[in-house]
Amino acid sequence: MSPSLSPSAWRSAGARTVPVMFGYLPLGAAFGILAIELGMPWWAALLMSLFIYAGAGQFLAVALLAAGAGLVEVAVATLMLNSRHLFYGLSLIKRFQGAGWRKPYLIFSLTDETYSLLTTQPAAEQRDHGLAFRISALNQLWWVMGTLTGVMIGSALDFDSRGIEFALTALFIVLTLEQARRLRQGLPFVIALLAGVGAILLVPDQHMLLTAIAAASLMLLAHYHHGQRGARDEVPTA
Structure with missing residues (x-):
């Protein structure tokens, strides 16, 4: 048996994902329950966790769809919310070189959370694509298992889900603090x-989220451009 497929290799990867498991199981369950409560079929919620696997993006998409938002607004909001992964990906380009069939996954x-685990590995394990694959697969497994638990609870029980949508707010608070x-x-x-405060005060509710994200992105880009121009101006000329 290949060392990368051995039970011990998966146990080693599993031990590293335990902190993520304790977060993904309850959050995945919260997503599953919320999806059922908002009228989504159980299988659709499960397919989202299998083929979209966006975490906070899934909460956002379900909440916006339940509120009557259009598909374009949902797509744009989800894209902007997950745009941070572009920067994650760029920082791991060299890390994933030579990963072969594992690279798309x-x-x-x-x-x-997966990015955090992969980037805090010891230097000797930075090129172990098999380990990175196992960590990534196990993290998604915890999320899917949480979602499955949630849709089962939401479908089988008369569950009082009032306040469960705060799971998304709590997730963002934790991510922001981190x-x-x-x-x-x-x-x-x-x-x-x-x-955010400006959008709440000045923009209609249906456009508040996109406006806040766009305004924050533009201000950050302007600050970055100003800093780059200042750095160029300070370079001494020969």
Whole structure:
């Protein structure tokens, strides 16, 4: 048996994904219950976790569809919400070189938590594509298992789901705190706060989310461009 397919290899990868499992099982269940409560068929919720696997994007898509949002608005909001993965992917281009048949799945399954696990591996394991594949697959398995549990509970029981939609807010709070701890830069969060409050005060509810995301993105791009221009101006000329 290939070492990468041995039970011990999967147990080793599984041990690393335990923290993610404790988050993905309840969050996946919350998504499954919410999807059922909002009228989505159980199989559609399960297929979303199998073939979309977007975490917060799934909560957002289900909530927007239930609120009567159009497919274009859902697609744009989901794209902007998950645009951070573009930067994740760029930072892992060299890491995934030589991954062979695993590479498409490694790209598809890259979530915030999987990225965190892959980038904190010891240097000796940075090129172990088999380990990266197992970590990614197990993380998705926890999410799918959570979703399956949630749709079973939502379909079989008269479940009082009031407040369960706060799971999405809680997820974003945790992600924001983690990013703040890692980046140690206040400006991006101040910009996000200003954009969000401004959208709440000035924009109709149906366009509030897209406006806030677009405004924050534009302000961050403008700040980045200003910083790059200032750096070029400071370069001494011969």
